[in-house]
Amino acid sequence: MRAQNQTRRFGAPASVLVLGLVVAATVLAPASPASAAVPGLVRVSATSVADSADFHSTTATCPAGKVLTGTGYELNGATGEAILDDLRPNGGPATAPTAVTVGAYEAEAYAGVWSVTAYAICANPVPGLVRVSAVSVTDSADFHSATATCPVGKVLTGTGYELNGVTGEGAVDDFRPNGGVATAPTAVTVGAYESDATALNWSATAYAICANPLAGLVRTSTAGASNSLDFRSVVAGCPVGKVLTGAGYELNGVTGEGVVDDFRPNGSAATAPTTVDSGAYEEDAFAGNWSDTAYAICATA
Template sequence: MSAQAAARRRRPRALTLVLGVAVAAVVVVPAAPASAAVPGLVRIAVTSASNSTDFRSVTATCPVGKVLTGTGYELNGATGEAVVDDLRPNGGPAVAPTAVTVGAYEAEAFAGNWSLTAFAICANPVAGLVRVSASSASNSDDFRSVTATCPVGKALTGTGHELNGIMGEGVVDDFRPNGGVAAAPTSVFVGAYEADAFAGSWSATAYAICANPLTGLVRTSAVSPSDSNDFHSVTAACPLGKVLTGAGYELNGIMGEGVVDDFRPNGGPAAAPAAVTSGAYEEDVFTGNWTNTAYAICATA
């Protein structure tokens, strides 16, 4: 065999050895896995007694070691005859929230039994989590609005609201986080109307639950049909691969004549929520067309 032929036969073996080393290098240096933005996410529910008293209050508390990222509620059995006055996360501007208190009044005298469920969306500790608030002026105007904005450098994970001084005579019509399908929310707008003429002074408070920016944080939405039906329900779901940290809603066209009866994240004590359902009734007979919008705040699962 010539020296030139022998060299040609040896080259493939040398090349095989080089490729083998390259393959081995790929095997021993795997790609880093994606990390969850909110590990340990679950939904906790607590329900009040069912009776015919005028006022109902209940608190849902996160399991020990977890913090509150979002809120929700459900009125059971009142079908538009009761209104949620308080959806109040605890915590503060330097303290992470761990619970939410929901308070509801009968809007009109209601003889039947009804109950109230509070939902707490909870996760393992989230960096920089705090609760901030802003309150409107207190007066006797028919409409009240206020926006709570996260501190610079933080993003919105969840929401809350409180009506002060009106005790069942006011309804939250707008509970709207900003942001979008490609933009993280940073604030929540609360708009409330008097359900019936009310002579006293009252105010509205917006609560923003905020954290250091979470991976993949966005706000999605879904809108019900526009018609004059008494009840409108709609579900906003997180994009595939994301989970629900918080939510919001908005009634359009009804201006104080509609009541959000259900503001219900899905999930459970061992399952992360990934969608929220908003269900609303006409509080009084209303002949115009109106819609209900649900907002979902979502982060990478």
């Protein structure tokens, strides 16, 4: 009985002591790091044959088990003599994209050897990922524009476009995701001008890659100098602690006389991208001042 009494006597204080230790452990335990919004993010690429053909195309496909969050491209050796016609992610309104096809035409006959590179920004499966599109009117007007908007409740991770029926006679001037440094993007606007007068009926398609809300998703931008140089390049980067899921660009003041030759996310097959480089040439000699803006879509790393 004496042993039992001692047990009872010390039972309550011991419980208080244990509870105190639990509370202390709860207070002192370090906070766990925030989860990555897009785990497994990498950038892969594919390059077409290099020759002097009028049209070049290639497709960059995500590694098995990954999905496409964003796109990019690079024209190699053309220096303003070729125009991108297609930057087309696959997928659909109910299907996650996994690849992007890039196609480019010579703006005018060009004897040089050139090629095109497609860049795919890929991640482990992202909840709710789909690709939606919007098409402008089809006619022979000099300018066409379309805005692809994500379904309600989704955000924009990446972008794409396609020019239909113009085969090298149209140039995308605006490829602009909305949003801001404190606001997640939800739509992309594509605007294209005729690079040379054409009587063809043509249109522009905007593609939006959309997902359920992602942690820390924002859109940043960097504007280059405005002058009359033939070439300019500008880099938009993600804030510290964020990674690049997609991108966009905008040419200002050149209205069809400038072509974006490089739309290149950094990163690699083993490294997440964090910046995008937008480089543009004059397609024909242009005396006016113009500039290039690069847009980066970024989420928590």
